[in-house]
Amino acid sequence: MSRGRIADSLIAGAASAVVAWPLTTLFTPNTWIRPMLGMVFAVVLVGILARMLTTSWIAIAAAQLVGVVLAGSWLFGRGHLWHALPTPDMVLAFNNLLVDARETIQNYAAPAPTNRGITLAIGLAIGVVATIVDHLAVMRRSPALAGLPLLTAFLISASNSGESLHPMFFIAAGGLWLLMLGRQGIASLRRWSTTVPMSTTGRRNTDDHDGAYGYAAVGRTLAVAGLVAAVVVPVVIPHFPTRYLIDGLGRSGNSTGFSDGQIGLKSTLDLTKSLNNPSKAPVLSYTTNAAILTPLRVGVLNTYLADTWREDPDDVDYGRRTTVNPPPDLAADVPRETYRISVEDSRIEAPQIAAPTPLVSADLGRVTWGLDRNTSVATVRRAARSYSFSYLALNPTQDSLAQDRQGATGGILQEDLQVDPASQDILSRLVDDVVPQNASRIEAARAIQKYLRTDGGFTYSLKLPETVKNQFGQDERPDAISLFLRSKTGYCVQFATAMVMMARQAGIPARMAIGFLPGTADKGTYTVRSSDAHAWPELYFQGIGWLRFEPTPSGTQNTVAPPYSLAPTTPGGGSSATNTATGGATTSAPRTDGRNDPGATDPVSTTGSGSTFGNWFGPRTRTTVLWIVLGLLIGILGSLAVPLAARRRLRRRLRHAPDESTRVEIEWQAMIERIGDLGVIPPRGSTPRQAGRFYQREAYLEGDQTEALHRVVAGVERSRYAPPGATIADIRTDTQTVVKAVSGARRRKDRMRAAWWPTEGLIEWRERRASVGRILRRPVVRFQDWREARRDFRA
Structure with missing residues (x-):
């Protein structure tokens, strides 16, 4: 039975299964666990049986992969088998399931729903990992190398969770890997020859026979110390911003998904999560001939469900067109001006692309792109670093905006009028109080924007409250929209969501847009950074289309309300050029503060005498100083360890x-x-x-x-x-x-x-290590003595 290496195989299989444990934070419910364990068991069982028949690692690995395929077929391919064997039809079925898994990962934030595709994908992935680990740790006897696939599988879930994992995830995976290392080390040690005589029972006549106990004691001490340090040290050292591997799950509810490589905004927004991931990474730079700048839109979210915004499936006709037809719902008599924007060094990952709206022409080189038929959002097949667009700046008249709130809505989606049922009561009361009874569509929109932006007493903050007091002074935890409207604290996502829902309650189609603010100007070139990420509402007007509004207060992000969204100051039409009383200026000033939303810490003041202090002692400087202080502290404590041990040893010997x-x-x-x-x-x-x-x-x-x-x-x-x-x-x-x-x-x-x-200190530390080794070795010795006594009793 030694050829099967049963114990090593079971430990390798357990390690492969444990590294999948953090996936419970990414998918719910956990119905994928049993099928995944079945795949790992198949790898272990086939490996043990194959090693009993052959020593060829190629044959054993091939048999394990065949076992993975068969196990997957029996678990997920029912109805597509021929006498328990997979058929070509099953390959097509598996392809469809894996496509469903990919779409789930791209379209949902963690935790994503577990469907058959997700279960199949996890099972196959962990099955392959188990095969590689078994080959390296059992066949090759190289458990250290087996740590690489284990670490890769562990990091996939750890990197995409968006939040810190429980330490037990790491301790379990690291402990099993160290157990594999320890077993291999002891086995290697015992293969060395020895002159120590053996007893009649086959054991050497020494307390530490063949030196394995001492070796194991030191190994256990180092292993425990390493695991403890790996868990404790990250608690006291500064953390760098989290990086993510993929879209969707990689951008959890409290992350923006910015990295040092390509950049993308997450396709879901959770209103219950705070944003605390600062990043000053540049997104793109551009030049434009526009007098008034406009945000660059990346996506549109229509569906709001369970405190989360989600995008609907896209409907894009890709091509390399250079001209774009005007939106079908834009009347020919709407005043407009055409501007051009040229983008360089864009780091936005496909399929997203930052662009103003509505577009009339494009130059993306050899990159195929298109507009979503439902939302008019620009989408690309692959990332475009340089491109240019021409777009329309609409300036609708007051007469064209003065539409009935319940009037025709054209070809909008049903979701654009759906109000969140959990907060509908408070929305209804607010709309009745804020919007005049006979207000037109534009008057209602302006009233809602003015209430959220200036008149309602709302406060901008990236730290969201978790509860709110009721009329009896008790803490309540309502839905996210009700919590914002009652606490009056939030950031751009909450402000935009509230305006979308209030507009829908008032009968106006509305949706959420995500993208970037215009950025900061430098010698005619504007630089957009990841901290410029923003969200705003878009409201629909018949004959005009979707118009941007800005309910987020202007004192936080330099957000500027469009001219048509402000109440006119002169009779007969025309919007105010500057109207701070109703919500802010209409001209767009270059940003200099770099405040982050969504995706940053609370804004830091850069005015007054504190700016110099902030420059000298900013986050990067504080991090460096903390590292230096921590290193000096560890160095001092380490340098005193041996001298203090020597002094303590001498005093103890004299005392006794x-x-x-x-x-x-x-x-x-x-x-x-x-x-x-x-x-x-x-x-x-x-x-x-x-x-x-x-x-x-x-x-x-x-x-x-x-x-x-x-x-x-x-x-x-x-x-x-x-x-x-x-x-x-x-x-x-x-x-x-x-x-x-x-x-x-x-x-x-x-x-x-x-x-x-000093030598006295070294002797003291050696004695302490030996003492700890004896304590840790004691249960093993007792167990082996009990096993020998039982064997002698049976004999």
Whole structure:
């Protein structure tokens, strides 16, 4: 049975299964666990049986992969089998399931729903990982290399969770990997030859037979220390911004998904999560001939369900067109101006692309692109680093905006009028209070924007409250929209969501748009950074189309309300050019603060005398200082460990000495070791008097130093040879004088080595390690003794 290596195979399979444990934070419910365990069990079982039949690693790995395919077919391919064997039809079925899994990962934030495709994908992936781990750890006997596929599988879930994982996920995976390492190390040690005689039972006649116990004790100590350090150290050191691997799950509810490579906005927005991931990474730079800048839209979200915005499936006709037809719902008589924007060094990942709206022409080179038929959102097949668009800046008249709220809505989606049922009561009351009864569509939209932006007493903050007080002073946890409207605290996502729902409650089609603010100007070139991410509402007007509104207060992000969204100041039409009383200026000033939304910490003031302090002691500087302080602290504690252990050992030995003679002998041996640390070592077997003459000659002692050495030698000789009851003099003071004198005659590096690396301290640490090893080894010894006793009893 040893050829099957059952124990090693089971440990490798357990490690492969445990690294999938963090996936429970990404998918719900956890119905994928049992099928995944079935796949791992198939790999382990096939590996054990195959090793009993052959030693060819190619044949064993091939058999395990066949086992993965068969197990997957039996678990997921029912109805597509021929006498329990997979058919070509099953391949097509698996392809459809895997496509469903990919779409789920791309369209949902964690935790995503578990469907058959997700279950199949996890099972196949972990099955392949288990095969690789089994090959490396069991066949190749290289558990260290097996840690690479285990780490890869673990990081896929850890990197995409968006939040810190429970330490048990890491401890379980790391513990099993260390167990594989330990077993392989002990097996390698026992393969070495030995001259230790064996007993009749086959065991060597030593307490630590073949040295395996001592080796295992040290290994266990290091393993436990390493796991504890890996869990504790990240708690006290600063964290870098989280990076993500893929869209969808990779951008959880509290992340923006920015990385050092390509950048993308998540396709879902969770109103219950705060945003605390700062990033100043540039997204793109552009030039434009527009006098008034407009945000760059990336996507549109229509469906709101369970406190989360989700996008609907897209309907895009891809091509390389250079002209775009005007929106079908845009009347020809709407005043407009055409502007052009040229983008360079875009780092937005496909299929997203930042563009103003509505578009009339495009130049994306060889990149195929298209407009979603339902939302008019630009989408690309592959990322475009440089491109240019021409777009329309609409300036609708007051007469064209003065539409009935319940009027015709054209070809909008049904979701654009759906109100969140959980918050409908508070929305209905607010709309009745804020919107005049006979208000037109534009009047209702302006009233809602004005209420959220200036009149309602709302506060901008990236830290969201979790509860709100009711009329009785008790804490309540309502739905996300009700919580925002009652606490009046939130960031752009909450402001935009509230306006969308209030507009829908008032009968106006509305939806959520996500993208970037115009950015910061420098010599005519605008730079958009990840901290410029923003969300805003779009409302539908018949004959015009979707118009942007801005309910987020202007004092936080330099958000600027469009001219048509502000109440006119002159009779007969035309919007106000500047109207701070109703919500902010209409011109777009370049951003200089870099405040982040969504995806950053609370805004930091850059005005006044505090700006210089902030520049010198910003987050990066504080992080560097913290690293330096932490390193110095660890260095100081580490450098004191051995000297303190030496001092403690000497004091303990003196405290437990039974008589004065023993104390003198301990002081003499301590002096010899301390002088030996300085590099002055007397010949082996020297008597105290011979050692004294050697020290006097080598260290050039004279005067009081010589007399102190003579007293030490005389004290040692008296303690050894004096009759019982004789008075023994204390030599501790004289030993210190001799050591100091010898140290003064030595080189500086010898003195430093003796002070920070004393032999007494090293002996103390070795004894502590041996003591811990004996404690850890005790249960193993007892178990082996019990097993031998049981074997002898059966014999």
